[in-house]
Amino acid sequence: MIENIKSFLGSFFVTGDPMIYGADASIALATIGIVFYLTYFKKWKWLWDEWLTTVDHKKIGIMYIIAAILMLFRGGVDALLMRAQLIIPNNTFLTSQHYNEIFTTHGTIMIFFMAMPFIFGLMNIAIPLQIGARDVAFPFLNAVSFWLFFLAAMLFNISFVIGGSPDAGWTSYAPLAGLKLDPGVGENYYLVALQISGIGTLATGVNFLVTIFKMRAPGMTLFKMPMFTWSTLVTSIIIIFAFPVLTIALALMSIDRLFGAHFFTIEAGGSPMMWANLFWIWGHPEVYIVLIPVLGIFSEVISTFAHKTLFGYKAMVWSMIAISVLSFTTWLHHFFTMGNTAWVNSFFSVSTMIIAIPTGVKIFNWLFTLNKGRIEFTTAMLWALAFIPNFTIGGITGVMLSLAPADYQYHNSYFLIAHFHNVLIAGTVFGVFAGLHYWWPKMFGHVLNERLGKWAFWVFMISYNICFLPMYFIGLMGMTRRMYTFPSGLGWEPLNLVITLGAFGMGVGFLIMVWMIVYSAKYGKRDTTGDPWNGRTLEWATSSPAPEYNFAHIPQVETVDAFAHMKEKGTAGNIYKAPFQAIHMPNDTGIPFILSVFFFIAGFGLVFEWYWMAIPGTIGIIVSMIVRSFKDHEDHHHIPAEEVEQTERAAGRLS
Amino acid sequence: MKKFAMKLIGSCSLLLLFLTGCTNRIAVLNPQGPVARQQYHLIIWSVILTAFIFAVVLIIFIYVLVKFGRKNNHAGYDPNNHGNTKLEITWTLIPVVICILLAVPTIKTLFALEGPPKPTEGLSKKEPITINVTSADWKWIFRYPKDGIQTVNYVVIPEDTPVKFNLFADSAMNSFWVPELGGQQYTMPDMPMKLWLQADHVGDYLGRSANFSGRGFAGMQFHVLSKTDADYKAWIQTIKDTKPALTMSTYEDLLKPSNVKTMAFSSYPKELDDKDKKAMKKMKHMEHMDIPENHLDLNSKDNDMGGMDMSNDSMKGGK
Amino acid sequence: MSSNNHELNKFPWKHVIGLALSLILTLIALWVVVSLSLPTVATLTIIVLLAVCQAFIQLLMFMHINENHGRGYRILAIAFGFYIAVVVVYGSLWIMWFTV
Amino acid sequence: METTNHTPIEYSTEEGSNKILGFWVFLGAEIVLFSALFSVYLVLHSHTAGGPTSKDLFEVKEFMIETFLLLISSFTCGLGTIELRRHNVKGLVAWLVVTLLLGLGFIGMELNEFITYVTVEHATLQTSAFLSGFFVLVGTHGAHVSFGIVWMICVIIQLLRRGVTPVTARKAFIIGLYWHFLDVVWIFIFTAVYLTGLVL
Ligand code: HEA
Numbered sequence A: 001m002i003e004n005i006k007s008f009l010g011s012f013f014v015t016g017d018p019m020i021y022g023a024d025a026s027i028a029l030a031t032i033g034i035v036f037y038l039t040y041f042k043k044w045k046w047l048w049d050e051w052l053t054t055v056d057h058k059k060i061g062i063m064y065i066i067a068a069i070l071m072l073f074r075g076g077v078d079a080l081l082m083r084a085q086l087i088i089p090n091n092t093f094l095t096s097q098h099y100n101e102i103f104t105t106h107g108t109i110m111i112f113f114m115a116m117p118f119i120f121g122l123m124n125i126a127i128p129l130q131i132g133a134r135d136v137a138f139p140f141l142n143a144v145s146f147w148l149f150f151l152a153a154m155l156f157n158i159s160f161v162i163g164g165s166p167d168a169g170w171t172s173y174a175p176l177a178g179l180k181l182d183p184g185v186g187e188n189y190y191l192v193a194l195q196i197s198g199i200g201t202l203a204t205g206v207n208f209l210v211t212i213f214k215m216r217a218p219g220m221t222l223f224k225m226p227m228f229t230w231s232t233l234v235t236s237i238i239i240i241f242a243f244p245v246l247t248i249a250l251a252l253m254s255i256d257r258l259f260g261a262h263f264f265t266i267e268a269g270g271s272p273m274m275w276a277n278l279f280w281i282w283g284h285p286e287v288y289i290v291l292i293p294v295l296g297i298f299s300e301v302i303s304t305f306a307h308k309t310l311f312g313y314k315a316m317v318w319s320m321i322a323i324s325v326l327s328f329t330t331w332l333h334h335f336f337t338m339g340n341t342a343w344v345n346s347f348f349s350v351s352t353m354i355i356a357i358p359t360g361v362k363i364f365n366w367l368f369t370l371n372k373g374r375i376e377f378t379t380a381m382l383w384a385l386a387f388i389p390n391f392t393i394g395g396i397t398g399v400m401l402s403l404a405p406a407d408y409q410y411h412n413s414y415f416l417i418a419h420f421h422n423v424l425i426a427g428t429v430f431g432v433f434a435g436l437h438y439w440w441p442k443m444f445g446h447v448l449n450e451r452l453g454k455w456a457f458w459v460f461m462i463s464y465n466i467c468f469l470p471m472y473f474i475g476l477m478g479m480t481r482r483m484y485t486f487p488s489g490l491g492w493e494p495l496n497l498v499i500t501l502g503a504f505g506m507g508v509g510f511l512i513m514v515w516m517i518v519y520s521a522k523y524g525k526r527d528t529t530g531d532p533w534n535g536r537t538l539e540w541a542t543s544s545p546a547p548e549y550n551f552a553h554i555p556q557v558e559t560v561d562a563f564a565h566m567k568e569k570g571t572a573g574n575i576y577k578a579p580f581q582a583i584h585m586p587n588d589t590g591i592p593f594i595l596s597v598f599f600f601i602a603g604f605g606l607v608f609e610w611y612w613m614a615i616p617g618t619i620g621i622i623v624s625m626i627v628r629s630f631k632d633h634e635d636h637h638h639i640p641a642e643e644v645e646q647t648e649r650a651a652g653r654l655s
Numbered sequence B: 001m002k003k004f005a006m007k008l009i010g011s012c013s014l015l016l017l018f019l020t021g022c023t024n025r026i027a028v029l030n031p032q033g034p035v036a037r038q039q040y041h042l043i044i045w046s047v048i049l050t051a052f053i054f055a056v057v058l059i060i061f062i063y064v065l066v067k068f069g070r071k072n073n074h075a076g077y078d079p080n081n082h083g084n085t086k087l088e089i090t091w092t093l094i095p096v097v098i099c100i101l102l103a104v105p106t107i108k109t110l111f112a113l114e115g116p117p118k119p120t121e122g123l124s125k126k127e128p129i130t131i132n133v134t135s136a137d138w139k140w141i142f143r144y145p146k147d148g149i150q151t152v153n154y155v156v157i158p159e160d161t162p163v164k165f166n167l168f169a170d171s172a173m174n175s176f177w178v179p180e181l182g183g184q185q186y187t188m189p190d191m192p193m194k195l196w197l198q199a200d201h202v203g204d205y206l207g208r209s210a211n212f213s214g215r216g217f218a219g220m221q222f223h224v225l226s227k228t229d230a231d232y233k234a235w236i237q238t239i240k241d242t243k244p245a246l247t248m249s250t251y252e253d254l255l256k257p258s259n260v261k262t263m264a265f266s267s268y269p270k271e272l273d274d275k276d277k278k279a280m281k282k283m284k285h286m287e288h289m290d291i292p293e294n295h296l297d298l299n300s301k302d303n304d305m306g307g308m309d310m311s312n313d314s315m316k317g318g319k
Numbered sequence C: 001m002s003s004n005n006h007e008l009n010k011f012p013w014k015h016v017i018g019l020a021l022s023l024i025l026t027l028i029a030l031w032v033v034v035s036l037s038l039p040t041v042a043t044l045t046i047i048v049l050l051a052v053c054q055a056f057i058q059l060l061m062f063m064h065i066n067e068n069h070g071r072g073y074r075i076l077a078i079a080f081g082f083y084i085a086v087v088v089v090y091g092s093l094w095i096m097w098f099t100v
Numbered sequence D: 001m002e003t004t005n006h007t008p009i010e011y012s013t014e015e016g017s018n019k020i021l022g023f024w025v026f027l028g029a030e031i032v033l034f035s036a037l038f039s040v041y042l043v044l045h046s047h048t049a050g051g052p053t054s055k056d057l058f059e060v061k062e063f064m065i066e067t068f069l070l071l072i073s074s075f076t077c078g079l080g081t082i083e084l085r086r087h088n089v090k091g092l093v094a095w096l097v098v099t100l101l102l103g104l105g106f107i108g109m110e111l112n113e114f115i116t117y118v119t120v121e122h123a124t125l126q127t128s129a130f131l132s133g134f135f136v137l138v139g140t141h142g143a144h145v146s147f148g149i150v151w152m153i154c155v156i157i158q159l160l161r162r163g164v165t166p167v168t169a170r171k172a173f174i175i176g177l178y179w180h181f182l183d184v185v186w187i188f189i190f191t192a193v194y195l196t197g198l199v200l
């Protein structure tokens, strides 16, 4: 009996590695610490009332961003561990198995649990404010999306200590990821966690699409929307039409693994290549899902700090629409080397390089927004400016990859690794950092420290180039990705060393940034006007942080850059002019959280194929949905006019 | 801002440095055969065009920052400058032209790579040879159907001769890559593939798997030795004379997950040849995937290796 | 019980026609497959076209895709969905059937 | 073209019309979801691994009855929507119940079909890639229908309890859209799986 329990625990918890015991201990300590803190300071009720049950888009946005920064840390530690292993040839710091798990979780976490949630967080913060709305179209669904993402991220992360992490790469190619070659539970974690967070992502897409289509302030026609709103609209469309394919791919692989079907197996006619096909039908649009929103952020930041209206507004919009339509016709460029006919490869080569054209249009429009501007070098602006050359490097190497015969030489080498970090970091990461600095005052009512921010910027940006530029060359030298170690004597040593140093430099940059956030929370300059940057769009028209109802009166929009126009005309004050009216707002609810906990339970059960756990979890999901269906007609309340008046007065807006 | 610009210029010149000098350590930029050379030309062509684009972006970028970024000097500030149709058309058309300039050689090269490479200038045309390659966990197995020998983790080819590599996989996918001789192709368990390569000269070229296949992946490295015709023939004879024969059970042991050193065998069981052949026949006739299952029989490990019956297509289910 | 809109009190012709059409198209498709021995490609083309017609019948006759209240957005969503569906199905078949 | 010159009750609130649009968008996503399943099925159709083929399995009579059941249920569901717009709870509920029964009939037949395949023909999910594709594609549709039945029951209960309000009307309208949509999907299954299975 005791032996049984022992051997069960031995396989349940990952054992045998001091690093993992360290992780076990720190997770346990952190959990105890948090529980103690909440109990001691009697914060449980606060946590539940203010956060776990909230449907306020601003709070949900903040939670997304906190979670994303934590995941950036986790993914970053993974990256640093990998780089530490590759600092010298034939290193034995990590075993092969451990390294494989680490790059898999690094890629997966960075894309699914860092990049996307960070972006969703900023969307949540900014979109309803930018379009002059009181909330998103479906606040309840919004909370569901967040909690599904959050609990899926937790599910994915516990794989590190319970059962073992996935080890077949973030692309999880069959047959390597199939049951026969990868029998552990790690791959199940990948499948189940991504499935759960994917559902949340799809819901986010629908939510923001409807929000932008239907909830804009009067007068804001589509072509008067701020650029971040446009980019969110386009992104939502890509999400809605790309994610179902991932849902299917994951589901089929799960059915293969759990129920012995033969979609991607080697036996019984399965087609491993079909996995690659499905994965990339989703996967290529996915890279634009994490890129296009930040293009919107850059447009906002560049036009704000060049103190100019955006150059070529219409071209900016149409190029994003073109990218979204084209993004669905290029997926094969990820497997040019799988024996396709020359016709197939030709088609996808050309369809891929065509994307350079609309992207280029955007680059030049930003450059000409800066032209004749009055450029103010705030930290947010620095991130946006650094984006332009750095992303262009990633973009043009993308075009080099798109030439299929040349890709035969680049594919899966460090050249590819360099390409996608150049676009993902110079694009997505710089973008969310710019957005974080830009909207921070709107979220918390104080400005981030500029001096520390600039330090973080320079350290991170320079290290980033030191880290990723050499990768192009080491790739051309023949080093492939996913090698847990490399032999000496091939001339790879110096470059690998430089790359690792760059990676740790980025770590330092990240630490400065964390310090900056902590420091600013204490000493940051308060933003009393609600408009710290002399902004151009409606989010700056309300106080910082915005009141629960966002705007006392829904603004009336006449032009692009609506708020700049209002300030010129002197009508900006209309938004908080007495008399006030009662405002209709959605109620807080615990159902999204509870529903997602059931998803977690069902998911954990599936990972271990414990149906005694998965089935009750599923029943819990269905019951939560039915309960919601029977209660959803009573989920609103009104904020009385007097309370609106008090709030506005407290924000110093009424004399 | 100056610092920033300096750094960018610095990294650019670094790029140039790498492209001009010391390329012989950079395998991809050191092509040793016609296939790699075609790809190399395409790569250089694309580097020139994209570098041009990058230069344009960089110049405008530095110009606007220097001109409009200086403190306290706002000459030329024009907050209402919001578009210029002529400019916008220009920067749409130039990339279009560049895309066309890239697309045409890409498509030409793709079709050219379908067949055996044309002989390198100044060298005579020779009959192609065929080598069957199987990736297993985690090693490369090479079979010479004409000479009946097998090697592991190294392969010898005659110089200046087109070699058709037929690619198979046991278990996971891998990718067969010898950068100095040419770009890669996957080996896939459900699907036979081919890759033409050719070495112009005698030499030792390093190859490795480019597609992750599990724990032993980093060790999936092999050497391609290119020899003169006479040396090649002599080598084959030596292998035949001095190396042991491969039995089916040794072969099955070989397929088990492990990293191994180089090996050679003077002969291998005929079944393996039949399997390779059968798979390839299916590839040729594979107008579409409407072919009986397990067209790569090599993978149905559990079928009866002794009594392979070619007329019977019944190795269903791999069980 | 009654509505002031006279449209609603009429016999539901649209729905009846929709049903009749869908039944007829279904039977035609079956007939093409079972009784006509056309070349495979022709048969498949015809039945796929018939299915697309049926989809339109459902959308127009039953699902009110064409009535007011945000018609543009609705049609956009469905049209984009069809675009992606065609790309996914056709693209996958092209890639997966004609490889090597 | 429908000329509705008044606003139907399900669209009468902002929430109602947002949710209906949201549901259409969701249907757009469902189109893609099924298209991915269709492409998998079609690619794997010939990968029978020596197991039964589509010609061995499909019975014209069976799948025609299934098709008619669904087509008619789509019609009755549409009649329900007309009653909804007449604010006639009884009529609406009656048609929904008819729809539901037809749907149950369909599910019953499909289950029966699956059970026959598994027990009589020994054609299971695990037999071949083709059958994996078949069971999962057709099964996903069946699961949608079953989910629709549970959902419709919930809507009927709410209609009976609360009558036609903007909230219940919106729900009744949306379940109608869902049901018609599943009919569209079935038409493609009928075409690409069953009829095609007789040809290829
Ligand atoms: C944010 C993410 C992001 C973005 C934006 C891009 C953008 C692009 N990517 Fe990248 N890509 C990835 C993330 C991204 N990619 C990832 C993660 C992978 C690897 C996945 C894996 O295997 O794990 C990958 C892999 C990848 C491959 C597969 C390579 C291989 O596996 O062998 C290819 C091949 O064509 C490619 C091409 C492109 C192209 C052409 C663009 C274009 O969109 C770039 C367009 C931009 C520009 C070109 C710059 C600006 C334009 C101008 C200044 C105008 C004029 C320019 C010209 C005419 C050249 N990418």
Ligand code: HEA
Binding pocket: A072, A073, A075, A076, A077, A079, A080, A081, A082, A083, A103, A104, A106, A107, A108, A110, A111, A114, A115, A168, A169, A170, A171, A417, A421, A424, A425, A428, A429, A467, A480, A481, A482, A483, A484, A503, A506, A507, A508, A510, A511
């Ligand atoms: C948005 C996405 C994103 C981001 C931001 C990053 C960020 C980084 N990535 Fe990567 N990466 C991917 C997406 C991303 N990556 C993907 C998709 C893959 C493919 C995976 C696969 O093959 O399946 C990949 C793969 C990948 C590889 C290839 C591994 C291999 O194939 O063998 C490498 C190697 O150097 C690497 C490095 C880095 C580094 C150094 C960073 C740096 O930017 C990280 C910056 C560092 C921090 C932010 C850390 C902060 C932490 C501290 C300061 C704490 C210090 C504490 C300790 C050391 C204990 N990444």
Ligand code: CUA
Binding pocket: A271, A273, B190, B191, B289, C099
């Ligand atoms: Cu893949 Cu044949």
Ligand SMILES: [Cu+2]
Binding pocket: A283, A284, A287, A330, A331, A333, A334
């Ligand atoms: Cu891509």
